[in-house]
Amino acid sequence: MKKFLIFFTGLISLILIESCATKSEHSTVPLKELETVVSNVNIERYSHLLGDVKEKKGNDGIYEVKLLCKTYCPATETALNNFVKKFYKIYCVYGKGKPVSKEEIVKLPDEIKKDNDYWNSVIYKVKALNFPDYYKSIYIQKAKRKELPILLPISRIYQVYTSTNCYVKRRNLIFFVKPAEINRETYDQYINLNYIKTYEVIEAYAQKLANQIKKEIEKQIEKDKKTVVWVSNQYDYVKDGLVLKHFLSKPELERISIEFTLENPTKDKKYFKLTDLMFERDNSQYPVVYLEENDGKIKGVSIKGGCKFIEKNRIEIEPYKKCEVQYGGKLWAKGVIIPGVEDLDKGTLYISGYKVNLRKTTLYRLKASGVYWK
Numbered sequence: 540m541k542k543f544l545i546f547f548t549g550l551i552s553l554i555l556i557e558s559c560a561t562k563s564e565h566s567t568v569p570l571k572e573l574e575t576v577v578s579n580v581n582i583e584r585y586s587h588l589l590g591d592v593k594e595k596k597g598n599d600g601i602y603e604v605k606l607l608c609k610t611y612c613p614a615t616e617t618a619l620n621n622f623v624k625k626f627y628k629i630y631c632v633y634g635k636g637k638p639v640s641k642e643e644i645v646k647l648p649d650e651i652k653k654d655n656d657y658w659n660s661v662i663y664k665v666k667a668l669n670f671p672d673y674y675k676s677i678y679i680q681k682a683k684r685k686e687l688p689i690l691l692p693i694s695r696i697y698q699v700y701t702s703t704n705c706y707v708k709r710r711n712l713i714f715f716v717k718p719a720e721i722n723r724e725t726y727d728q729y730i731n732l733n734y735i736k737t738y739e740v741i742e743a744y745a746q747k748l749a750n751q752i753k754k755e756i757e758k759q760i761e762k763d764k765k766t767v768v769w770v771s772n773q774y775d776y777v778k779d780g781l782v783l784k785h786f787l788s789k790p791e792l793e794r795i796s797i798e799f800t801l802e803n804p805t806k807d808k809k810y811f812k813l814t815d816l817m818f819e820r821d822n823s824q825y826p827v828v829y830l831e832e833n834d835g836k837i838k839g840v841s842i843k844g845g846c847k848f849i850e851k852n853r854i855e856i857e858p859y860k861k862c863e864v865q866y867g868g869k870l871w872a873k874g875v876i877i878p879g880v881e882d883l884d885k886g887t888l889y890i891s892g893y894k895v896n897l898r899k900t901t902l903y904r905l906k907a908s909g910v911y912w913k
Contacts, residue, residue, distance in 0.1 A: 589623065589730050599747070600740030601733070608719075608728040619719040623730050624703050627716045631705035639706045639713055647713075651741055652689045658682050660745035665752055671907040674756045690747045711738045763903035769883040770905060772896040781809040781856065783893045785912045788883060789902075794874035795883070796867035797890075800912075801846070803856040812891045813837050813864075814852045818877050820886035827888075828876045829866070839873025841865050 590606035597603055613619050631638075651657050661682045665675050681687050703716040717731035771786040785800040803809045814837055816827035830838035836851035845860020856862045867874025880886070884899035905911045 589626070593729065599743040600737070601735050604732045604734070606730040606732065608730055612728045616719050616721055619721075619728060619730065623716055623719060627703055627705070627714070631707065631714070634705070634707040636705040636707035636712075636714070639704045643706075644704070644713065647735070647737075647740070648689050651737075651744065652685065654741060656738075657689070657741045657745055658685055660742055661687065661748055664745055664749035668749070668753055668756065670756050670760070672909065673906040673911055674759065678752050678756075687748060687752075689744055690751060712736060760903055763906060764901055766902040767899065768902050768905065769897045769899055772898055774910075776893045776895060778892050779809070780805045780807070781811065783890075783895070786895055786897075787905075788888075788897070790881075791867055791874050794867055794876055796865070796874040797888075798863070798865040801856050801862040801864060803845075803858055803860055803862075806858045808858060809856045810849075811854050811856065811862075811864075812852060813840055813854065813866075815889075815891040816875065817889045818880060818883070818886055819889065820880070820883075825877050825880050828878060830873075837866075839867050 590608040592604060593607045594605040595602060608619065613622070662679055665678050665682065668675055678687065704714065706713050713735040715733035717733055719731060720729050721727070722729070766789065768787055768789040770788075774784060776783040776786075780803070782802040782804065783799055784802060785798075787799070788795055788797045790796075801809075801811055814829070816829070818825045818827055832838050834851060842848070842854055842862055842864050844862045845857040846854050846862030849855045854862065854864075877883075882899065883897045886897050888895045888897060902911075
C-alpha cells in the first residue's frame with residue numbers, strides 16, 4: 540500500500556507538471572509540487588521524468604546525456620533551463636547531496652589516487668594479465684606503494700563542470716546540469732546533463748592503467764626475447780666462505796658485460812680480486828681482456844653494497860653483507876673482450892678462483908622461469 544501511494548503521488552505530480560506546462564510557455568511548476576515529485580524519484584527515473592534519452596556518450600565514468608524534453612517544454616531556453624536547475628537543486632537536497640565547487644571537481648584525479656579501491660582494482664587487473672609473474676610483480680609492488688600514475692583526462696573534468704552541480708554521496712555521483720538547447724530547424728527541445736559515477740571512474744581508470752601496463756609489459760617482453768644472455772648452471776659458487784651468485788653476462792656491442800653478487804655470510808671480512816679472469820671451452824683456454832686506467836686499475840667496473848676497493852683491483856666485502864659487481868653493462872664500450880669467442884654457451888669462466896659454468900638463454904626465459912633476481 541505504501542509503495543502504491545508513493546507511485547500514485549509521483550504520477551499525480553507528473554500530471555500536475557504537464558498541466559502547468561500547457562497553461563503558459565513561461566509557466567513554472569509550484570515548488571511544493573516539484574518537491575513532491577523529486578522526493579519520490581530516483582536517479583534511474585530522472586531522465587524519464589524530464590524526457591527521453593536522445594544521446595548518451597561516455598564509457599569511462601563521465602557521461603554526457605541529451606534528453607528530448609517531453610514533460611516541461613517552454614518555448615524559450617531560459618525558461619527550460621530555470622525549470623531544470625530548480626528540479627536539479629531540489630533533487631540534490633532530497634538525494635542528501637551537497638554542492639561541489641569547480642576546485643573539488645578538478646581535484647577528482649587526486650582523490651581517486653588516494654582511494655585504496657583504485658589501487659586494489661589496479662592490482663587485481665594486473666594480476667589477471669596473462670604474463671609471467673616477474674613482469675607483473677614489478678607493477679604490483681609499485682601499485683602497493685601508490686607510485687603509478689592515474690590516466691585521467693583532466694580536460695574533460697573541466698568540460699563537464701557547470702555552476703549547477705552536486706555530489707550525491709550515497710549514490711557516489713557527481714551530477715551536473717548543462718545549458719538546455721532548442722534545435723533551430725526542428726524546434727526539438729533538449730535538456731543536457733552530465734554526471735560522473737565515481738565508482739565507475741575508479742574501475743574505468745584502473746582498467747585504463749592496466750591496459751597501459753599491458754602494453755609496456757608486451758614491449759619489454761619483446762625486447763627481452765631478443766636479448767641473449769649467459770647465466771650460470773648453478774645458483775651459488777662458494778670459495779673460502781664467500782658466495783658468488785646471480786651471475787649474468789650479455790653482449791654489449793663489441794664487448795661482454797659481466798655482473799654477479801658476492802655474499803659474505805661469515806663474521807670475517809672477505810676479499811675478491813677483479814683481474815683474475817680466464818675463459819675455457821672445448822679444452823681450449825682464452826684470456827679475458829679488459830681496459831685499464833693509467834694507474835693500472837681495471838676500467839668500467841662498478842661495485843655497490845657492503846663492499847669497497849682496498850686496492851686498485853681488489854675489493855673487501857664486509858661480514859654479513861652483499862656486494863654487487865658489474866664489469867661494463869653500459870653502451871660506452873665498458874666490459875671485457877674474449878678474443879676468438881663470441882658465444883659463451885657451454886663454456887666456463889674462471890674468475891678469482893671461482894669456476895662458473897655457463898649456459899645460453901634469453902632474458903625473457905630467465906625472467907619467466909622465476910629465477911631472475913632483479
